[in-house]
Structure formats: structure tokens, C-alpha cells
Amino acid sequence: xxxxxxxxxxxxxxxxxxxxxxxxxxxxxxxxxxxxxxxxxxxxxxxxxxxxxxxxxxxxxxxxxxxxxxxxxxxxxxxxxxxxxxxxxxxxxxxxxxxxxxxxxxxxxxxxxxxxxxxxxxxxxxxxxxxxxxxxxxxxxxxxxxxxxxxxxxxxxxxxxxxxxxxxxxxxxxxxxxxxxxxxxxxxxxxxxxxxxxxxxxxxxxxxxxxxxxxxxxxxxxxxxxxxxxxxxxxxxxxxxxxxxxxxxxxxxxxxxxxxxxxxxxxxxxxxxxxxxxxxxxxxxxxxxxxxxxxxxxxxxxxxxxxxxxxxxxxxxxxxxxxxxxxxxxxxxxxxxxxxxxxxxxxxxxxxxxxxxxxxxxxxxxxxxxxxxxxxxxxxxxxxxxxxxxxxxxxxxxxxxx
Ligand code: AMP
Numbered sequence: 001x002x003x004x005x006x007x008x009x010x011x012x013x014x015x016x017x018x019x020x021x022x023x024x025x026x027x028x029x030x031x032x033x034x035x036x037x038x039x040x041x042x043x044x045x046x047x048x049x050x051x052x053x054x055x056x057x058x059x060x061x062x063x064x065x066x067x068x069x070x071x072x073x074x075x076x077x078x079x080x081x082x083x084x085x086x087x088x089x090x091x092x093x094x095x096x097x098x099x100x101x102x103x104x105x106x107x108x109x110x111x112x113x114x115x116x117x118x119x120x121x122x123x124x125x126x127x128x129x130x131x132x133x134x135x136x137x138x139x140x141x142x143x144x145x146x147x148x149x150x151x152x153x154x155x156x157x158x159x160x161x162x163x164x165x166x167x168x169x170x171x172x173x174x175x176x177x178x179x180x181x182x183x184x185x186x187x188x189x190x191x192x193x194x195x196x197x198x199x200x201x202x203x204x205x206x207x208x209x210x211x212x213x214x215x216x217x218x219x220x221x222x223x224x225x226x227x228x229x230x231x232x233x234x235x236x237x238x239x240x241x242x243x244x245x246x247x248x249x250x251x252x253x254x255x256x257x258x259x260x261x262x263x264x265x266x267x268x269x270x271x272x273x274x275x276x277x278x279x280x281x282x283x284x285x286x287x288x289x290x291x292x293x294x295x296x297x298x299x300x301x302x303x304x305x306x307x308x309x310x311x312x313x314x315x316x317x318x319x320x321x322x323x324x325x326x327x328x329x330x331x332x333x334x335x336x337x338x339x340x341x342x343x344x345x346x347x348x349x350x351x352x353x354x355x356x357x358x359x360x361x362x363x364x365x366x367x368x369x370x371x372x373x374x375x376x377x378x379x380x381x382x383x384x385x386x387x388x389x390x391x392x393x394x395x396x397x398x399x400x401x402x
Contacts, residue, residue, distance in 0.1 A: 001085060001086065002088075002399075003085060003086050003087055003088035003399075004022055004023050004024045004086060004088060004395075004399070005020060005021065005022055005023070005029065005080075005084070005086045005087045005088055006020070006021050006023055006087075006088055006089050006090070006091055006391040006394050006395050006399075007019075007020050007082070007087060007089075007090045007091070008020075008021065008090075008091045008092075008093070008387045008390045008391050008394070009068075009090060009091070009092050009093070009132050009136060010092075010093040010132075010386075010387075010390075011064060011092070011093075011128045011129055011131055011132025011133075012125075012128050013124060013125075013127075013128045014035070014036055014037045014038055014039070015033065015034060015035050015036075015037060016033070016034040016037065016064060016067045016068065016071065016132065017032070017033045017034075018030075018031070018032055018033070018071055019031045019032075019387040019391070020075065020080055021387070021388065021391040023088070023391060023392070023395040023399060026388055026391070026392070027049070028049045029048065029049055029050070029078075029080055030046065030047065030048045030049060030074075030075060030078060030080055031046075031047050031049070032044065032045055032046035032047060032071060032074065033045050034061060034067040034070065034071065036061075037061050037062075037063060037064060037066075037067050038061075038062065038063060039060070040059075040060045041058065041060075042058065042059065042060055042061035042067075043056065043057070043058045044056065044057045044058075044061070044067070044070055044071070044074065046071070046074040046075075048078040048080070050078065055074065057070070063131075064128075064131045064132055064135050065135045065138070067135075068132070068135045068136060068139060069139070072139060082139060082140055082143075083140075087140075087143065088144070088395060088398060088399055089143060089144040089145065089146055089394050089395065089397075089398040089399070090136050090140070090143060090144075090145045090146070090394075091104075091145075091146045091148055091390040091391055091393065091394030091395075092107070092129060092132055092133050092136070092145060092146065092147050092148065092390075093129065093148060093150065093184070093386070093390055094115060094126065094129045094133075094147045094148065094149050094150070095122050095125035095126060095129060095149075095150045095151070095181065096115075096118045096121055096122030096125060096126050096149070096150070096151055096179065097115075097118070097147070097149030097150070097151045097152055097155075098114075098117075098118045098121065098151065098175065098179065099155060099175075099177070099179075100114055100118075101114070101147070101149045101151070101152055101155075102152055102155040102156075103152055104146050104147065104148045104149070104152070104393040104394060104396075104397050105146065105147050105149075105397075106144055106145070106146055106397060106398065107133060107137070107145045107146065107147050111147060112130065112133065112134075115129065115130055115133075115147065116130060120175075121175055121179070121232060121233070122233075129147075133145060133147070144397075144398040146393070146394040146397050146398060148184060148389075148390040148393050148394060149183065150181045150182060150183050150184060151179045151180060151181060151183055152183055152184075153180075153183030153184065153186050153187040153218075153225050154178075154179060154180030154181075154183050154186075154218070154225045154228050156224040156225050156226070157178070157180065157225055157226060157227060157228065158226060161178065161226060161227040161228075161320075162177050162178045162179075163177055163178070164176060164177065164178065164231075164232075176232055177231075177232065178228070178230075178231040178232065178236070179230075179231065179232060180216070180218070180225070180228035180229075180230050180231070181214070181216060181228075181230045181234045182210045182214065182216045182218075182230070182234075183225070183228075184386045184389045184390060184393075185208075185210050185330060185331065185384040185386050185389070186208045186210060186216075186218040186220065186225060186228065187225075187389060188384060188385060188386065188388070188389040189206075189208050189210070189328050189330045189382045189384050190206045190208050190218075190220040190223065190328070191223070192328075192367050192382045193206045193208070193326050193328040193367070193378075193380050193382050194206070194223075195367075196326075196367050196368075196369065196378075196380055196382065197325065197326060197378060199325075200223075201222070201223035202222045202223045203222065204222070204325040204326065205219075205220065205221050205222065205321045205322075205323055205324050205325050205326075206220045206324070206325060206326045206327070206328055207219055207220070207313075207314060207317045207318070207321070207324055207326070207327045207328070208220060208328050208330065209310060209313075209314075209327065209328065209329050209330065209334055209344070210330050210331045210334065210384065211238070211310070211329065211330070211331050211332070211333035211334035211337075211340065212241075212331030212332040212333060212334070213240065213241035213242070213283065213332065214234055214240050214241070214243070215237070215238040215239070215240045215241075215245075215331070215333070216228060216229045216230045216234070216237055216238060217229040217237065217238060217310070217313040217314075217317060218317075219317035219320045219321050221321055226320060226321070227316075227317060227320050229245075229313055235270060235271060237309075237313070238306075238309050238310060238313060239275050239276060239279075239305055239306045239309045240275040240276070241275050241276055241277060241283035241284075242271065242272050242273060242274060242275045242276075242277045242278070242283050243270065243271050243272075243274055243275045244270045244274035244275055244278065245275065245309060246309070247270075252266055252270075255269070276288060276302050276306060279298065279301065279302035279305060280296075280298040280299045280301070280302035281298070282299065282302075285332075285333045285336075285337045285340065286337075288302060288303055289303075289337065289339055303343075306340075307340065307343045307344055310340075310344045311344060311347075311348070314327060314344065314345075314348065314351075314353070315351075318351055324351075324352075324377050325377065325378060326377060326378040326379070326380055327345070327353060327377060327378075327379050327380070328379075328380045328381070328382045329341050329344075329379075329380070329381050329382070330381070330382050330383065330384040331384055334381070335381055335383050335384075336363075338360045338361055341355060341360055341370065341379070341381070342355050342357070342360055345379055351377065352375060352376030352377040353371070353375065353376075353377050353379060354371055354372055354375050354379070355370050355371060355379055356370060356371060356372045359371075359372075364381075365383055366383070367380065367381065367382040367383060368380065368381050
């Protein structure tokens with residue numbers, strides 16, 4: 001029997017998300033999440049798609065190893081255990097692959113060492129990803145495991161977009177450059193947008209707006225990323241749920257010198273207490289829209305700043321690409337918030353961009369066009385599917401060999 005299943009693992013610092021897919025038809029067999037690992041109030045939610053009935057466990061789960069063992073037990077209860085001969089591989093989301101990893105990579109000891117070497121540029125994410133990989137390898141040492149990097153899609157950026165305007169020798173010593181993130185999503189969505197237009201990815205230029213709690217834009221030229229809004233870390237670029245996005249770096253000196261704040265305090269302020277949350281106290285776009293509709297001024301200003309930044313990036317990437325076939329909205333906000341899509345494109349008719357009000361109001365899980373038929377540039381809503389993309393890339397690498 002040829003194994004056709006892929007388990008996708010996404011390990012965060014205190015969470016473990018997973019999906020088991022069957023790559024014969026890309027269907028989901030099970031999905032789940034372990035939250036608050038290391039606390040007394042950990043919780044595991046597991047849904048086998050055959051029954052659709054979610055099972056929940058709560059109580060302390062000490063670490064990722066215990067969490068993955070609990071997940072393995074849940075999967076085994078549905079006849080989908082990690083020891084199944086049908087399991088072809090485990091695909092791991094790894095946030096930072098630096099310049100080294102330009103493609104999904106079968107994990108061996110040297111790959112682990114390199115991911116470890118990248119911890120200084122991804123101090124929150126890579127250690128958690130490594131823990132997930134080590135735990136999975138201990139459980140199934142014989143099974144191929146693949147790392148799929150958030151940064152890989154962006155390694156095609158030209159130096160003019162990837163470098164900051166600082167001394168390259170200093171930049172190289174500290175590995176400072178614009179890496180970009182959400183690459184798995186940008187890769188998937190740009191390809192799906194081409195498919196929606198009935199064209200090959202190599203034939204179209206797409207601006208992808210990944211608007212979730214984290215948010216980033218990318219300029220994709222004929223299937224290759226040529227610019228993206230996140231940089232050395234996921235702090236740069238668009239206004240996000242709790243991250244400021246772009247600001248004058250001198251703001252940081254000012255906080256330190258005039259505000260007498262420590263680097264850790266500034267880090268927390270800009271990453272966790274800024275963005276929409278910092279501006280108005282809410283980071284959920286549903287709540288912000290509700291407040292705007294009620295006439296709340298702080299929420300309205302937060303919304304305007306958020307939209308203004310998106311517009312600037314659409315304009316910038318239009319110029320970078322020269323010619324644009326489509327603008328695609330994706331992730332929690334991009335897929336669901338019609339008001340954000342309408343506002344982001346409003347006034348851009350001169351660039352050939354417009355949204356059809358009725359099409360924009362339709363709620364659907366399918367990729368769809370929301371621009372009028374006459375528009376020069378297509379505007380699309382394309383639900384992202386990072387797990388499917390990780391599974392597809394993993395299976396492409398190991399499926400044929402198994
Ligand atoms: P993500 O990080 O892609 O899961 O996106 C999460 C964000 O999507 C939430 O914080 C909300 O701001 C936003 N979101 C989710 N559902 C909706 C909705 N129906 N309308 C507006 N925003 C939404």
C-alpha cells in the first residue's frame with residue numbers, strides 16, 4: 001500500500017495545531033488543537049472529520065511531548081494513529097528559514113542545527129517549532145519529516161527589496177535583511193488566484209493581502225515573490241491586530257531615551273500592545289466594525305489608519321510590479337470583512353481597481369471575484385489554506401519515494 005496521509009503540525013510556544021490529510025484527494029481526516037501547554041488549564045480539541053464530532057479534554061498538559069502523545073492517542077481512537085502504514089510523512093510549519101532554506105526540506109540533524117542557528121532572528125517561533133519536530137521524531141524516528149518554511153516563498157526577492165539601507169557588512173554579520181513571513185499563504189493564494197482567473201501562475205502578477213491577526217502584503221510577479229511587507233521579523237509593514245507595522249525606527253530611540261523604557265518593554269509595546277489593539281483597545285475586526293457603526297471615534301480612527309496603510313502597500317506594489325492582474329484578499333479579515341475590502345479599494349479606480357458591492361457582500365468559503373466584470377484588474381477573495389499547502393509540499397517531497 002502506498003502511504004497517502006500527511007500529518008501537518010504547527011507548534012507555537014504554548015500550542016500545537018494539527019491536521020491529518022489524505023493526499024489522494026487533499027481531504028481532511030482529522031483536525032485539532034492543544035492550547036495552553038504548560039499550564040494547569042490546557043485543553044485538547046480533536047475533530048475526526050468522519051463523524052464531525054469534536055472531543056475535548058482539559059487538564060494540565062506539561063509540554064509538547066505530552067501534547068503530541070495525547071494527539072496521537074486521539075488519532076488512534078479514530079483508527080488514524082501515527083503508527084499507521086498509511087502515514088507518509090509529517091510536515092512541520094517552521095517560521096524562520098533564513099536565507100538558507102529556499103524550499104521545503106526533509107529534516108535531518110543538520111537541518112535541525114540550522115533551524116537552531118536561526119533562533120536569534122526568530123526567538124519566539126523557531127524554538128517552539130523545533131520542540132514540535134523533536135517530539136515528532138522521537139515518536140516516529142523512521143518516518144520522513146519535512147520542514148516547510150514561512151520565509152521560503154520570499155527568498156526570491158531581489159536584493160533591492162530584501163536589503164535594508166544599512167552597511168551590508170554589518171547587516172550580514174547580524175543576518176539583518178527582509179525575510180518576510182506568511183510565505184506559505186502568499187504562495188498558495190497567489191497560485192489559487194491565477195487558477196481563479198483561468199491562467200497559469202507564471203502568466204500573472206498578483207498583489208496578495210493576507211489580513212489576519214498578523215497581516216502582510218506581497219507582490220508576486222509571474223509566480224515569484226518580488227516584495228513583501230514583513231521584514232527581519234513579522235513586526236514590519238501593515239497595521240496588525242496587536243503589532244504596529246511600519247514606524248520610524250527613531251520612535252524606539254525615543255521610547256528608550258525619553259520614555260526610559262527597556263528594550264523588552266518596547267518590544268512588548270510594539271508587538272503585543274499596538275496595532276488595532278493599541279489604537280482602540282480591540283483587535284478583532286468584527287468588534288471594531290460594530291463600534292464604528294455605533295459612532296465610536298477611536299475605532300473609526302483605528303479603522304482609517306489600518307485601511308490607509310493597506311492602500312499605501314497596494315500602490316507601492318502596483319509600482320513594483322508595473323502591471324497587475326489581480327489583488328487578492330485572504331485570512332480572517334480579508335476573507336470575512338467586506339467593509340475592509342471595499343474601503344481598501346475605494347478611490348483606486350484610476351489603477352483599474354474596483355469592488356462590486358453585491359459580489360463583495362456575498363459570504364462564501366470559495367475563492368471568488370468581487371470586482372465588476374468590466375474592471376481592468378481583478379479583485380478576489382481567496383481563502384487561504386496553509387495546512388493544505390504544507391501537506392502538498394511535504395507530500396510532493398516524500399510521497400513519490402514512499
Ligand atoms: P486569522 O489570524 O487569519 O485567523 O484572523 C483572525 C482575525 O480575523 C480576527 O482577529 C478578526 O479580526 C478577523 N475576523 C474573523 N472573522 C471575521 C468576520 N466575520 N468579520 C470580520 N473580521 C473577522
